[in-house]
Amino acid sequence: MFFVDTIELEGLGNRSYLAGGAHTAVAVDPPRDIDQVIAAAVRRGVRVSHVAETHIHNDYVSGGLELARVTGAAYLVPAAADVSFERVAVHDGDTVEIDSDLTLRAITTPGHTPHHTSYALQEAGAGVTAFTGGSLLIGSVGRPDLVEPRLTERLARAQHTSAHRLAVELPDETPVLPTHGFGSFCSSGQAEGDTTTIGKEKAGNPALVQDVDTFVAELLAGLEDVPAYYAHMGPANASGPEQIDLTPPAVADAEGIAARLAAGEWVVDLRNRVAFAEGHVAGSFNFEAGGKVATYLAWLIPWGKPVTLLAESPEQLAAAQRELARVGIDRPAAAAVGGPASWLRDGETPASFPRATFADLAGRHDDESVVVLDVRRDSERAGGYVAGSVHIPIHLLHRRIGELPAGEVWVHCASGMRAAIAASLLDAAGREVVSVDDEFPAAAEAGLTVRAG
Incomplete structure (x- = not known):
């Protein structure tokens, strides 16, 4: 047998x-x-x-x-x-x-x-x-x-x-x-x-x-x-790939995290998008460990740029390190476990931004100060999109943030995970942002005009 x-x-x-x-x-x-x-x-x-x-x-x-x-x-x-x-x-x-x-x-x-x-x-x-x-x-x-x-x-x-x-x-x-x-x-x-x-x-x-x-x-x-x-x-x-190395990275303290951000390195927060939105290190990016962290982080990060990982537990850190090694991000420059309280220097406060639903967006859609940003793929948008929305796929956003009109950016994807990544990129760039954490079919249900692609 x-x-x-x-x-x-x-x-x-x-x-x-x-x-x-x-x-x-x-x-x-x-x-x-x-x-x-x-x-x-x-x-x-x-x-x-x-x-x-x-x-x-x-x-x-x-x-x-x-x-x-x-x-x-x-x-x-x-x-x-x-x-x-x-x-x-x-x-x-x-x-x-x-x-x-x-x-x-x-x-x-x-x-x-x-x-x-x-x-x-x-x-x-x-x-x-x-x-x-x-x-x-x-x-x-x-x-x-x-x-x-x-x-x-x-x-x-x-x-x-x-x-x-x-x-x-x-x-x-x-x-x-x-x-x-x-x-x-x-x-x-x-x-x-x-x-x-x-x-x-x-x-x-x-x-x-x-x-x-x-x-x-x-x-x-x-x-x-x-x-x-x-x-x-x-x-x-x-x-011929090098042998994998999954030993724990160097530990980053609050001063080290701040120094890496100041040097232009990437600091990636692996916590879920709800926790990140409620409070995070200013300038850090959110690639939640429960999503496709390897695919999207490897897609967006300039290849070879040092990355520091922030996780809520040793287990979350180890799982993400393993996943990243599968796509050639071999050794995080450093890592820290815990939460914003231990990742921020004395006197610093966590950054945050609001989360919302499509129903919330429907209540603000006519506000001229609101910019609706769709970060889905071309094929997804072809199936329907919110009227008047700006379209920049998530993997292009970090290079095209400057193209967005002035105003409060309400960013959505198909379910919320990519919107959270995008919101963290925009937040780090100093934009006022709201992450729409909702399923896209809810847009039409909320009364938003959804046009055919």
Whole structure:
């Protein structure tokens, strides 16, 4: 009998897998914090004999090289991937034995990257699971525009071909286990549901129900901005990532926090947005630990700028440090645990700003001193927006604050998390701000005019 364990990376919207038999297993697309994979193997009582990458990742730092080093596993990487380390070069059709009667077969599936490779897990020669990485996802495919703009259309067409190859070669009942599609911006669309099979995808995945020209046209039309930090992930993975270091950062006291702010460094408060709005260190930014802290902090921060983390507990700090390391923010410059009372110098008082609902905004919308700022993505705004609102997506705001008209800024997103980030950026820049902590459908319910995009 075989097993497949899923390792969820909710903050990044990805999944990794450990699959094997009674004695040995393969880790597929492992995260940088490999202790999770090792713990899963220990629970199963198996040895990690192989580590397999479906592609050189653009959205996170891989733990594959380190996991292979620590466990002595063979490191399987697509042969066409240009890397600077020793690996087992995998070609189309190659098979490796994972355990008794359990093999892994490579299926070249270019599209997400030129070298992308999926893997079919076979028991006694029959396919039982497909690890599809960034190829065939749940209801979509991996985006084709992360490698080179001139290759985007060619890779989009390759995605269509690759999806059809998987659909032809694998039985309808084969479970499809992708790496992307659960919130990652590597996906061209987000998964609807947690599980799927080849048969289900044949019935509804655009790559399998549309002709190639229609598929490519719609895929390319739906692509949105790429997170800025992606530019650093591929090169890091191709050169061989450094070993992860999750030891606690240096402790920052109130004087140190003030000095780092004065030096133009980023001080990031990980507490929830309600606590931050009620009181925080002036000049600090709010990326709440319960949100997608790694994605949005890595997207917004100038790459390489020192960051100091402020957390309400050691556990919150450790979790955020782990998540940030997954995207290459390896070592916080410093950190502090507690709250504003211990982060402020004697005589200083916490900064704050109000939170509100769309109903509150409806009561002020006709006030000419109010500026409504929408920080959602282009595709979200296309579905409807508050009449008269200014649109600056969250990842562009820190560079475009100067474009906002004078007045009190009421900032909203789709649910409140990104609005809180934006409000902290505006507050730090000296703007009078109100964070709309509400679900966007409540705008129309409150009587605000919502126009079609």
